[in-house]
Ligand code: IMP
């Protein structure tokens with residue numbers, strides 16, 4: 082059976098958690114393959130908000146859960162999320178890759194130290210230690226989940242990390258290295274007990290599902306423009322967010338991924354610093370942020386908001402091989418009379434249709450907007466009633482907006498989310 086990847090095509094917070102939760106019902110297993118606990122995937126069930134940072138959002142559908150080698154695992158978050166599920170009577174059938182790198186307190190501290198060192202060039206990270214953990218992985222001084230289960234392996238890995246971290250702490254950041262390092266490693270060692278039953282070869286677990294004719298849902302974290310290479314570098318996260326990384330970050334064959342669902346919000350948001358061509362400030366921006374409840378799940382920060390960027394979307398669709406789109410939060414745009422949609426960028430007198438790679442170019446791009454007719458601000462019950470009749474039941478403005486996004490991005494819209502609740506979702510038949 083093929084695998085299906087769900088990836089964000091903007092700057093994260095597109096509503097992937099809800100889409101994954103909805104689709105998970107049809108799959109045997111749900112896996113994460115990138116990022117770490119910087120992710121915040123929110124699901125609303127019966128008015129109750131559940132947020133996952135590390136475990137796949139399929140958790141509450143009682144599916145097999147896999148956390149791949151491409152994820153950096155904060156031990157404290159992992160143990161807490163397992164506990165939370167267990168206290169709800171959900172005993173997760175979970176495998177966390179023995180090759181996944183461990184995020185420790187020292188990584189969270191270094192994240193903050195590095196942000197401070199950068200001053201006005203700070204990335205605006207989630208301070209979850211993500212970039213320092215990936216940096217240590219690349220520097221080959223990291224500790225992997227499997228190391229925690231073997232005293233000799235742990236001692237060896239810990240001594241490499243210890244030397245490196247102390248050199249950075251004292252030499253670069255002028256902070257207290259030894260006590261932080263010692264404390265972090267002690268915490269890691271003591272977490273090992275709770276982990277034996279979940280750490281294993283996640284690649285084999287995922288391949289077994291596929292080989293037995295099962296189906297696998299791959300849950301991407303963050304969004305395309307936070308990708309370490311394709312994002313707005315250096316204002317990006319430290320891992321890959323494209324669909325291709327689902328194979329590398331989990332250990333499954335790339336050709337097993339037959340469907341790629343790209344999740345886009347009907348407008349754009351971004352948290353942290355970095356270029357944002359369609360950003361809308363002032364009253365219109367404030368109203369959109371308030372109506373869309375655009376505050377970070379992980380950090381609570383107000384998100385920057387802006388109009389739909391079809392230049393960015395088309396690029397992400399091509400690179401990630403998106404086979405269909407899930408369009409979320411169309412209800413939030415209700416009541417906007419005329420909705421701008423960015424169809425090209427202007428830079429130094431020329432028009433471009435592909436986002437430039439250079440930060441200094443991207444910062445100078447101006448959006449070229451076309452305007453779409455809006456739709457009324459329906460109440461949740463009105464949306465539900467309208468959606469019962471399928472696409473034709475939705476306001477004409479929504480239908481033409483959907484069509485416009487399909488034409489501009491080159492991918493068909495298959496899912497439309499029009500509210501917070503898990504079932505406020507319309508699936509369009511082919
Ligand atoms: P980091 O991933 O914590 O290093 O943060 C790097 C950038 O990615 C910052 O701008 C963060 O705000 C952003 N970021 C990381 N994870 C998420 C996410 O799950 N949603 C939205 N933005 C994110």
Ligand code: MG
Pocket residue numbers: 093094095120121122123378379
């Ligand atoms: Mg989020």
